[in-house]
Amino acid sequence: MEIWHPFTQHGLNEPIIEIETSNDEFLITKSGEKIIDGISSWWVNTLGHKHPYIADAIKKEAEKLHQIIFAGFTHKPALDVAERLGKFLPDNFSHVFFSDSGSTSVEVALKMAVGYHYNKGENRPIVVAMEHSYHGDTFGGMSSGARSVFNEPYTKMLFEVERIPYPAPGKEKETIKHYKNLLEAKGDKIGAIILEPLVLGSGGMFFYPPYIIDELYKLSKEHGVIFALDEVMTGFGRTGTMFAFNQTNIIPDIICLSKGLTGGSIPLAATVCTKEIYNAYLSKDKAKMFFHSSSYTANPIACAAACANLEIWQEKDVLADVKRINEFYQTQIERFKNLGCKNVRILGDIFAYEVAHAGNDYVSNTGVKLYEYYRKNGVLLRPLGNTVYVMPPYCIKEESLNKIFDVMEKGIKEVL
Ligand SMILES: *Cc1c(COP(=O)(O)O)cnc(C)c1O
Numbered sequence: 001m002e003i004w005h006p007f008t009q010h011g012l013n014e015p016i017i018e019i020e021t022s023n024d025e026f027l028i029t030k031s032g033e034k035i036i037d038g039i040s041s042w043w044v045n046t047l048g049h050k051h052p053y054i055a056d057a058i059k060k061e062a063e064k065l066h067q068i069i070f071a072g073f074t075h076k077p078a079l080d081v082a083e084r085l086g087k088f089l090p091d092n093f094s095h096v097f098f099s100d101s102g103s104t105s106v107e108v109a110l111k112m113a114v115g116y117h118y119n120k121g122e123n124r125p126i127v128v129a130m131e132h133s134y135h136g137d138t139f140g141g142m143s144s145g146a147r148s149v150f151n152e153p154y155t156k157m158l159f160e161v162e163r164i165p166y167p168a169p170g171k172e173k174e175t176i177k178h179y180k181n182l183l184e185a186k187g188d189k190i191g192a193i194i195l196e197p198l199v200l201g202s203g204g205m206f207f208y209p210p211y212i213i214d215e216l217y218k219l220s221k222e223h224g225v226i227f228a229l230d231e232v233m234t235g236f237g238r239t240g241t242m243f244a245f246n247q248t249n250i251i252p253d254i255i256c257l258s259k260g261l262t263g264g265s266i267p268l269a270a271t272v273c274t275k276e277i278y279n280a281y282l283s284k285d286k287a288k289m290f291f292h293s294s295s296y297t298a299n300p301i302a303c304a305a306a307c308a309n310l311e312i313w314q315e316k317d318v319l320a321d322v323k324r325i326n327e328f329y330q331t332q333i334e335r336f337k338n339l340g341c342k343n344v345r346i347l348g349d350i351f352a353y354e355v356a357h358a359g360n361d362y363v364s365n366t367g368v369k370l371y372e373y374y375r376k377n378g379v380l381l382r383p384l385g386n387t388v389y390v391m392p393p394y395c396i397k398e399e400s401l402n403k404i405f406d407v408m409e410k411g412i413k414e415v416l
Contacts, residue, residue, distance in 0.1 A: 256271050
């Protein structure tokens with residue numbers, strides 16, 4: 001049997017590279033080549049590969065407890081995650097619901113929000129999402145995400161959502177106005193709005209300012225709409241604060257966490273909600289409970305990894321590393337503008353730009369050619385169409401950053 005890889009067109013014979021081990025910002029191939037992981041292995045790895053403290057926690061827990069049923073039972077690693085996560089979040093957040101991936105954390109958030117209204121006797125089946133957004137590859141995630149070549153065969157099976165435009169620079173007012181009109185027209189049927197805060201990741205690394213979130217939140221509350229933030233990518237430091245919503249003046253009703261929750265070691269997800277939402281399910285009536293579970297919910301080994309990660313966040317100034325990387329980025333903006341790159345932009349650990357070339361879609365060849373060039377030069381970057389971005393683990397050394405940026409410059413000169 002062979003393996004069918006994700007987001008891979010096997011018909012193009014794209015090479016599949018076997019990685020034998022990894023440490024810090026490096027992936028080491030079977031033949032001993034060192035590749036700099038410039039995208040944190042699809043954004044999951046925050047603290048560096050195979051962090052010894054997390055590896056140790058996993059080892060210890062693996063000798064104590066594997067999966068146990070989580071309905072009617074609990075365990076220390078899960079209790080510890082709840083307690084530690086609580087220390088990083090405002091008191092309004094009262095409950096955490098565990099699942100196993102970013103997509104499932106979004107499904108849980110959507111179900112939680114719509115069920116909240118249902119249990120209160122309201123019928124609010126409409127979800128609002130932002131243009132260009134990405135919320136995962138399950139059906140709820142695809143439905144709320146942007147429609148594109150990614151999900152075209154399934155279009156008819158996806159539920160309709162209302163969309164607000166991306167607040168592009170200079171067009172922020174239109175987004176607010178659109179949402180206001182939408183709420184006035186059918187606010188009493190809208191159950192939730194779900195947003196990727198500050199950065200639309202997979203959609204093309206589009207940034208928008210925190211005050212937009214404040215304004216959308218304010219409008220949501222005027223109409224009783226649950227405000228959910230998908231922090232699957234932005235959580236754990238990517239935007240320069242622990243969570244992206246820390247840069248706003250609001251506290252959302254729900255946040256989805258996954259990628260950085262275990263530092264990039266093992267799958268786990270958390271959907272965190274307020275007491276208000278939890279209370280809508282609290283009853284003597286079984287029909288009002290939250291009907292959701294995954295078999296591996298709150299896996300003890302994954303929870304132990306999350307605990308170790310949260311301990312590191314408690315004890316070490318992790319954001320100092322993000323700041324260091326951001327300061328390095330600041331020194332590179334002019335350089336890439338001078339190379340003819342468009343929209344050179346930075347936020348926290350993210351550096352992004354468009355190469356002035358070819359079409360703007362994911363399947364365009366520009367990104368593929370650049371990807372191959374970078375890889376042959378020892379750097380892993382996966383452009384989104386003609387958008388090139390860097391998002392390394394926070395432990396990355398200056399030498400490696402320099403190498404990434406030199407290879408990107410050469411890529412522009414030699415490939416395009
Ligand atoms: C990656 C991502 C998801 C999906 O997470 P998976 O773990 O791949 O299911 C959802 N939302 C956002 C914003 C993401 O970046």
